[in-house]
Amino acid sequence: MLQRIQSVWLLLAGAFAATTFRFPFYAGSWRDSTWTVVVPPMPKELNAQSSLLLTILTAVICGLAFVTIFLYGNRKLQMRFAIVGLVLALALLTLYFLEFAQFTDGTMALSSVFYFAIPVSFFLAIRGIVRDNKLIRSMDRLR
Numbered sequence: 001m002l003q004r005i006q007s008v009w010l011l012l013a014g015a016f017a018a019t020t021f022r023f024p025f026y027a028g029s030w031r032d033s034t035w036t037v038v039v040p041p042m043p044k045e046l047n048a049q050s051s052l053l054l055t056i057l058t059a060v061i062c063g064l065a066f067v068t069i070f071l072y073g074n075r076k077l078q079m080r081f082a083i084v085g086l087v088l089a090l091a092l093l094t095l096y097f098l099e100f101a102q103f104t105d106g107t108m109a110l111s112s113v114f115y116f117a118i119p120v121s122f123f124l125a126i127r128g129i130v131r132d133n134k135l136i137r138s139m140d141r142l143r
Helices: 005-019 052-069 074-101 112-142
Strands: 026-030 042-048 105-106
Touching: 005 052, 005 074, 005 112, 042 074, 052 074, 052 105, 052 112, 074 105, 074 112
Parallel strands: none
Antiparallel strands: 026 042, 026 105
């Protein structure tokens, strides 16, 4: 139910997390270190399906964002889930930066904006939840 602005931000965070399965964060040449002979670099794209850890963490963030939308009746729990989502999104970005250190050359893709939009959306959702809490407290004082 999209009654509050934090629901929109959480929906966007989930949608951005879902798009990371399709669009790359980084594209370039990757040299396999397991080969003992000289092998030419292989072109590779870094996205949410590149490693098992990235896939699991992205799926958890996506699911957490969509579940958090429906916790609008319990703002305290919604706030906790949004904070956990923000921390996980920042951890995911850190993992992406650590992963693209294995590339020999390449560039960040234009679609990497989606990856940076996930923690921003969680942050804006947290801000909306805080404002909603302040509004409810001020309404309780008036009663």
